[in-house]
Amino acid sequence: MILTSLSLYLYRLPLDRFLPVGKQRIDHRTGLVLQAKATADDEVCDTEKFNIEVADSEVTEGEVKESNVEIAPLSGFDIDQQPLSGFSRESLDEVQQALTTLLPKLQGQHIDSLLEQAEASPYPSIAFGLSLLHAKLSGKLNALRPLTTAVPLIYQPIDAPKAELMAKIAKLDSSVHSVKVKVAQTSMEDELSLIYGILSQRPDLRLRLDANRGFSLEQALDFAACLPLDSIEYIEEPCQQPQENQTLYRAIPLPYAFDESLNDPDYQFVRHEGLTALVIKPMLLGSIEKLQRLIDEAHSHGVRCILSSSLESSLGINDLAHLAAILTPDEIPGLDTLAAFSQDLIVPSGKPQCLKPHQLKLVVSTQQD
Incomplete structure (x- = not known):
């Protein structure tokens, strides 16, 4: 063509x-x-x-x-x-x-x-x-066909009351088995309260926590010690210094995932103790061929790969859903970011x-x- x-x-x-x-x-x-x-x-x-x-x-x-x-x-x-x-x-x-x-x-x-x-x-x-x-x-x-199931994103909006967030959790469909929760954003006390509040309504849920490198090692240890570990699927980038994630894991067996680490232009996959998943944002990483190589390498070491959005519009989210169905068909992608958008773009x-x-x-x- x-x-x-x-x-x-x-x-x-x-x-x-x-x-x-x-x-x-x-x-x-x-x-x-x-x-x-x-x-x-x-x-x-x-x-x-x-x-x-x-x-x-x-x-x-x-x-x-x-x-x-x-x-x-x-x-x-x-x-x-x-x-x-x-x-x-x-x-x-x-x-x-x-x-x-x-x-x-x-x-x-x-x-x-x-x-x-x-x-x-x-x-x-x-x-x-x-x-x-x-x-x-x-x-x-x-x-x-694109993957239409998504992992709901849970975070406390600074421009909405907490009651609205809890109402969203209460309305989660019974088919939802995992949610993503933003942490290391407010106080540790409030975030632990949110985590236990989610599980009090839906004790069957598995939580994917996302810290965005928001904790020092000491804070991560304190936070992890208070978590219901059996309900935590993994935590993304818990420590400000990525090399400290293994130290955290050896102290408290909380599996972790890489996200921001993948954005390093010199990143090469290495299997680390406790590393359970790669959260892949295609818009930040590069060509589909590069994504495929990374996924193949991670899978060969038993590490999961989960496609995630970079806050794209409906056009980008629709394409990521198709791509996830091809590249990571056994994983539910992290694409629950459209609720905040006021308008769609090209794809309704x-x-x-x-x-x-x-x-x-x-x-x-x-x-x-």
């Missing part, structure tokens, strides 16, 4: 309530939508990449396919106008500038050029977006308004003569 046009749009979606980014909070989400049209030629595209099987469908020569992907680094500023730290290394401006330069070069090229540019890009969000666009244009994301999820590309700000567009 040949790329016949590419258009880049900028979006800004206000949030109905603040969303946590580590210990920080945001009140809006900004990002880019890359739209591509491709025309089928008589060549066979590379369908062996990423170990993703293509849906059993034929593409007729001359047929035009159109796909949209979200490219949205988790960067920018919080509600206090402080830079977001610990997530995407690139800024939205850097990504926008790089894509503005790149898109004209992709015009008229075979879609496999998207993979070449994904591997060459120094920006993980671009690498992921381009490889995802290739997968969508190739029909690879049609191979399986039930919001009153769903923005389409023509309603967004056009950044750059190419068109084959």
Whole structure:
């Protein structure tokens, strides 16, 4: 298939309530939508990449396919106008500038050029977006139905009463068996009260705690000593210094997961004592091929891999659900972040308004003569 046009749009979606980014909070989400049209030629595209099987469908020569992907680094500023730290290394401006330069070069090229540019890009969000666009244009994301079950996200909003949070817990469907709880955000006393409050209503639940490197080793030891360990699935990044996670585990057998550690550009998988899972945010890590390599390596050592959102819009969340069904079919992904969004983007999820590309700000567009 040949790329016949590419258009880049900028979006800004206000949030109905603040969303946590580590210990920080945001009140809006900004990002880019890359739209591509491709025309089928008589060549066979590379369908062996990423170990993703293509849906059993034929593409007729001359047929035009159109796909949209979200490219949205988790960067920018919080509600206090402080830079977001610990997530995407690139800024939205850097990504926008790089894509503005790149898109004209992709015009008229075979879609496999998207993979070449994904591997060459120094920006993980671009690498992921381009490889995802290739997968969508190739029909690879049609191979399986998306995973529609999600692990609910539980955190105490600073702009909503605690009673509202407890009501949300009470309304959890009986089919929900795990929830993700943000910790190391407020007082230890309040967070332990929340954990035991959740279990008092639903003692059958397993909790995935997320500390975002919020504890010193001493604080993590104090916190873990008070936890109902039999109900804890794992805790993400408990210690400010990741090398201290093993010390915590040896003292108190609380399994832990890596999240922020994966964002290090030099990260290489090593099996550590107590490490039970990798929480993978594709927008922060890079191409689908890179994700596949990491997942294969972790699985070979018995470590679980769970795809998670970087607070994408409905477009990005829908694609992650499809991707999770292919890359991690035995795990429920962490995609429960859309409730705070005031609007949907391209893919409807039930919001009153769903923005389409023509309603967004056009950044750059190419068109084959």
